Amino acid sequence: MNHNDLFHRPFDSVLAEHPYIEDFLSSFGLEVEAEEDTLEQYLAGLNPDHLEDLGVSATQLRSSLDEFLAGMLAIQHPLDKVESLTIVGGHNKSGVAENLELTLKPGEVVCIVGPTGSGKSRLLADIEWVAQGYTPTGRKILINDQVPDSKWRFSTEHKLVAQLSQNMNFVMDLSAEEFIRMHAESRLIPDAEEKVRQILVQANELAGETFAPDTPVTSVSGGQSRALMIADMAILSKSPIALIDEIENAGIDRKKALELLVREEKIILMATHDPILALMGDRRLVIKNGGIAKIIESSSEERKNLQELEELDNKLLALRNRIRSGETLEII
Amino acid sequence: MRFLTVSGPPSSGKTSVILRVIEALQARQKKIGVVKFDCLLTDDDKRYADKGVLVKKGLSGALCPDHYFVSNIEACVAWGHENGCEYLISESAGLCNRCSPHINEITAVCVIDNLSGINTPRKIGPMLKSADIVVITKGDIVSQAEREVFASRVKQVNPGAIIMHVNGITGQGAFELTSLFEDASDIETLKGKTLRFSMPSALCSYCLGETRIGEEHQTGNIRKMDI
Ligand SMILES: Nc1nc2c(ncn2[C@@H]2O[C@H](COP(=O)(O)OP(=O)(O)O)[C@@H](O)[C@H]2O)c(=O)[nH]1
Ligand SMILES: Nc1ncnc2c1ncn2[C@@H]1O[C@H](COP(=O)(O)OP(=O)(O)O)[C@@H](O)[C@H]1O
Ligand SMILES: [Mg+2]
Ligand SMILES: [Mg+2]
Ligand SMILES: [Zn+2]
Ligand SMILES: [Zn+2]
Numbered sequence: 125m126n127h128n129d130l131f132h133r134p135f136d137s138v139l140a141e142h143p144y145i146e147d148f149l150s151s152f153g154l155e156v157e158a159e160e161d162t163l164e165q166y167l168a169g170l171n172p173d174h175l176e177d178l179g180v181s182a183t184q185l186r187s188s189l190d191e192f193l194a195g196m197l198a199i200q201h202p203l204d205k206v207e208s209l210t211i212v213g214g215h216n217k218s219g220v221a222e223n224l225e226l227t228l229k230p231g232e233v234v235c236i237v238g239p240t241g242s243g244k245s246r247l248l249a250d251i252e253w254v255a256q257g258y259t260p261t262g263r264k265i266l267i268n269d270q271v272p273d274s275k276w277r278f279s280t281e282h283k284l285v286a287q288l289s290q291n292m293n294f295v296m297d298l299s300a301e302e303f304i305r306m307h308a309e310s311r312l313i314p315d316a317e318e319k320v321r322q323i324l325v326q327a328n329e330l331a332g333e334t335f336a337p338d339t340p341v342t343s344v345s346g347g348q349s350r351a352l353m354i355a356d357m358a359i360l361s362k363s364p365i366a367l368i369d370e371i372e373n374a375g376i377d378r379k380k381a382l383e384l385l386v387r388e389e390k391i392i393l394m395a396t397h398d399p400i401l402a403l404m405g406d407r408r409l410v411i412k413n414g415g416i417a418k419i420i421e422s423s424s425e426e427r428k429n430l431q432e433l434e435e436l437d438n439k440l441l442a443l444r445n446r447i448r449s450g451e452t453l454e455i456i
Numbered sequence: 457m458r459f460l461t462v463s464g465p466p467s468s469g470k471t472s473v474i475l476r477v478i479e480a481l482q483a484r485q486k487k488i489g490v491v492k493f494d495c496l497l498t499d500d501d502k503r504y505a506d507k508g509v510l511v512k513k514g515l516s517g518a519l520c521p522d523h524y525f526v527s528n529i530e531a532c533v534a535w536g537h538e539n540g541c542e543y544l545i546s547e548s549a550g551l552c553n554r555c556s557p558h559i560n561e562i563t564a565v566c567v568i569d570n571l572s573g574i575n576t577p578r579k580i581g582p583m584l585k586s587a588d589i590v591v592i593t594k595g596d597i598v599s600q601a602e603r604e605v606f607a608s609r610v611k612q613v614n615p616g617a618i619i620m621h622v623n624g625i626t627g628q629g630a631f632e633l634t635s636l637f638e639d640a641s642d643i644e645t646l647k648g649k650t651l652r653f654s655m656p657s658a659l660c661s662y663c664l665g666e667t668r669i670g671e672e673h674q675t676g677n678i679r680k681m682d683i
Contacts, residue, residue, distance in 0.1 A: 151578045151612050175677050178476030179554055179653065183480070188585070191615035253632050255624070278618045279633070280611055292599045295571055307601045310608035324510075349599065 127193035128455060131429040144312070150191050152185065152338035153178045197280040199312050206230065206284070206364035209251070209391050214262030216415025217243070222263075224416060226409075230364065230389040233382065235402045237395075238411030244395040247411060248367045250359055251393065252285045253277060286363035290370050292349040294341040300324065300352060308360055320358055322340050326355035326384060332375045332441070347375020347390070358384045367395040379404065400437060405431045457537050458640040459544045461557045463583045464567035465576070466549045469593035470625025471500045474545055478507050479627070480634040481543060489541035490643055493504075494546040495521045496555055501545065521548060522555030523655055529557070530646045537644055543637065556582035558652040563640035566617075569594040570606050577609045578630045582653035583616050589636055595621045596628075 130138050139146055140158070145163070146156045154170070167186055175182055208229055213222030228234060236244045243261070250263045254277055257264050266272070267284070296303060304323050309317040326332045330351035335344055344352065350371055356368060366385055382404055385392055394401060402408055403426055406421075410418040443456060461604050464470050486546055489510040492500045501513040512532055516524035525548050536544035548557050558564035568576065571594050577584060584590065595603045607619055615624035618636065622629035660666075660676040 147613055151609075153578075176654070180585060181653065184586060188613075188615050192612065195611065195615050248633075249628060253629075258635065278620060280607055280619055286600065286601055291594065291596050293597055294602055295598055295601060296574060296605070303605075305600070307605050310605050353599050353601060360601075387573075 126192070127197050130193060131167075132162050135163050135166055139327045142193075142196070145189075145193075148189060156378055188443050195281055195315060197310065201448070204268075206391070208268065209365060210226045210266040211247075211251070211416075212261075212264040212266065213220055213416065214255075214264070216261075216413045216417075218413060218417065224419070226416075226419065228393075230391055231386055233386060233392045233394065233405040235394050235396050235405035235408045237397060237402065241412045243414040244411050246367060246368055246387050246408070246414065247416070248287070248395060249391060251365065252287060252367060254284065269455060283361075283363045285365045285367055286361040287369065287370055288353055288357060292346070292353055292371075294344075294349065296341060298341055299338045300327075300335065300341055302355060302433060303341045304352070304360075307356065311360060311362075313360060323355045323359050325351070326359065326375050327352040330354060330377050330381050330384070332377075332445070345375060350376050353383070354381045354384065358388050364390055366392045366398070368392065370395045370397075374427045399435050400430065403427060403433065428443075457533075457541055457542055457643060458563075458637065459513075459533060459536070459546075459638045459643050460563045460565055460637060461546050461548070461559060462565045462567060463548050463550050463557050463587075464591075465553075465569075465572065465580065466551070466571045468565045468567045468572065469622075469624035470547050471503055473591055473593060473622050473630065473633070474544065475503065475507060476622070476627040476630035477634050477637055478504075478509055480631055481637070482507070482509075483618070485532065486542045487540055488543045489536040489539060490547070491529070491536070491544065491546045493521050493525050493528075495549070495551060505681065510536070510541060520555055520559055520567075520599050520655070521551055523591045525557045526651060526655070529559075533646050534645070541644060543640075550580065550657075553579060553583070554581045555655045556586060556651075556653055558586050559646065560652055561641055562643070562649065563588055563637075563648075564652065565589045565591060567591045567593060568610065571605060574606060574609050577606075577613050577653045580613075584610070586652045587614060587617055589633075590614060590617045590619045591622050591633060592619065593622055595623045596623050596626070 149156050160436065172180065172182060175185065208227050211226045215221050236247060238244055246261060250259055250261055251265055254265045254272055255263050256271065298306065301320060301324060304320045306315060308319050313319050321425040324337050331348045333345065333348065335348050378401055382401065396402060403422055405422060406423060408420045409416050410420065443453060446453065462470055462474060467645060474490065481488055490496055490504045490513045493514050493516065495516055498513065501511045506510045514524065514528055529546065533544060546557065564587045566584045567583060568590065570592060592607060592610065603621060606680055610619055620629060620633060622633050660678050666673050
């Protein structure tokens with residue numbers, strides 16, 4: 125549908141179909157009464173002095189609404205499918221060429237390892253911003269074997285990349301459920317309530333300790349907020365690429381978390397030094413001095429150790445729970 | 457000379473973001489000037505001078521800083537031009553939410569931070585609503601979901617702008633912002649240019665120094681609340 129039509133259709137039915145128009149108008153301080161016949165007439169009927177008091181001109185309001193509607197309709201269109209992501213090598217901090225071309229497909233998990241300051245976050249940023257040779261690393265990122273449309277870079281509707289950053293604090297004064305609902309609404313998810321429910325269920329499965337939907341986001345634990353954000357990313361985000369920058373592991377079932385993301389057919393890149401996550405990845409990029417120095421495919425020998433690592437991990441988790449419930453650890 | 461106006465609420469991260477952009481521009485050997493407007497006091501000029509860029513500072517004192525901005529910016533642009541700046545950036549703190557320094561055909565940037573509350577985008581006037589680029593800072597302090605919710609609120613009041621996240625401390629995103637600065641309008645003078653939005657008209661007895669409270673002391677442009 126062309127959004128220009130909306131200006132000329134009966135205002136009350138347009139509002140009923142596109143309730144966010146009312147939200148848009150009220151964000152400029154306008155009151156909405158669907159008395160006029162069309163949206164166009166409503167806009168024409170606004171008093172210029174009143175608009176000036178609100179700090180907006182009639183022409184600016186009209187063009188903002190135009191852009192807003194175009195964006196809202198675009199959000200509801202599916203994204204072009206991302207079949208592959210290719211990293212074309214640049215150079216390290218000393219200018220030595222990386223000499224590589226690495227192609228990733230949906231469902232693949234790649235770990236990024238290397239000491240602090242080596243350039244892990246820069247690699248994630250190159251992907252996030254779809255670098256085209258102009259960043260400090262000189263890398264290029266291709267999507268579906270092509271230089272992607274620049275719309276990927278600054279689009280808020282169709283973000284190529286969703287990123288889980290190291291920090292997971294909240295400042296909004298909302299419950300977990302209200303917060304996720306607000307997030308879902310901002311992305312115009314059709315069956316928002318069902319998605320909100322799923323996210324809360326999943327988050328509780330991932331977090332060691334459960335939390336109720338009405339818990340304020342500002343008082344969930346570190347593990348719970350990580351669980352909530354991973355479930356939110358898996359279920360709400362339409363971005364085909366997920367970047368995870370050194371999230372802490374404590375208090376969350378990492379295996380389930382990764383499985384949840386992989387199930388959504390995302391390409392996952394993760395900066396981590398956690399042995400379990402590293403072995404669950406298909407390969408590891410070793411970063412040194414700003415460049416990808418080595419690519420290690422997770423071998424079957426390594427994978428054999430995964431089970432043992434998980435047992436170790438579960439053992440530690442059980443001990444942690446015993447400490448939490450006030451037990452002593454003479455026998456472990 | 458490329459000229460940009462940068463505005464935003466106090467402490468939103470304007471200076472930090474501009475400094476990160478300056479670093480990226482200096483890496484490209486560009487000569488940069490900054491004009492800093494404030495009301496009573498600022499140390500930002502020192503932060504800029506430490507980077508080795510040319511700085512001019514203007515304190516508006518008893519005037520609205522944005523009104524003061526318009527009466528001085530033409531001369532500042534001439535100053536930047538005479539000094540051979542390739543980039544001139546003005547920083548002004550939006551103090552009254554209704555005034556805005558943005559000028560037609562001059563790239564306008566608004567800096568706002570994730571911690572300011574989800575209703576803040578609605579409360580800021582033309583400074584945010586008429587900007588070409590909106591930079592959101594302090595994303596490192598909040599979650600991905602909260603950043604997205606906040607950005608959607610900004611998008612609602614300024615759907616035409618490029619909205620991007622920049623970390624004023626680590627500089628994440630500053631590289632990409634700098635590439636937008638490189639596309640800024642190239643000008644020699646502000647002669648003939650107009651403000652994007654008129655500034656509030658006020659000239660009441662209090663503008664003229666009246667301090668006494670009471671009906672009999674109120675003259676000029678007065679508006680009364682409905683009580
Ligand atoms: N955590 C965090 N702090 C920031 C960021 N950007 C700026 N700040 C801090 O916010 C404060 C105000 O920044 P400043 O640039 O002076 O703001 P201005 O008044 O808008 O120029 C300073 O303490 C900065 O270090 C950011 O992205 N993240
Ligand atoms: N190939 C490169 N050339 C030049 N600078 C680089 C390169 N790779 C990374 N850097 C810079 O090195 C610094 C540290 O990188 P960062 O990605 O933050 O490291 P990490 O996340 O591994 O701790 C950053 O300022 C980054 O821009
Ligand atoms: Mg890092
Ligand atoms: Mg400042
Ligand atoms: Zn003012
Ligand atoms: Zn007055």
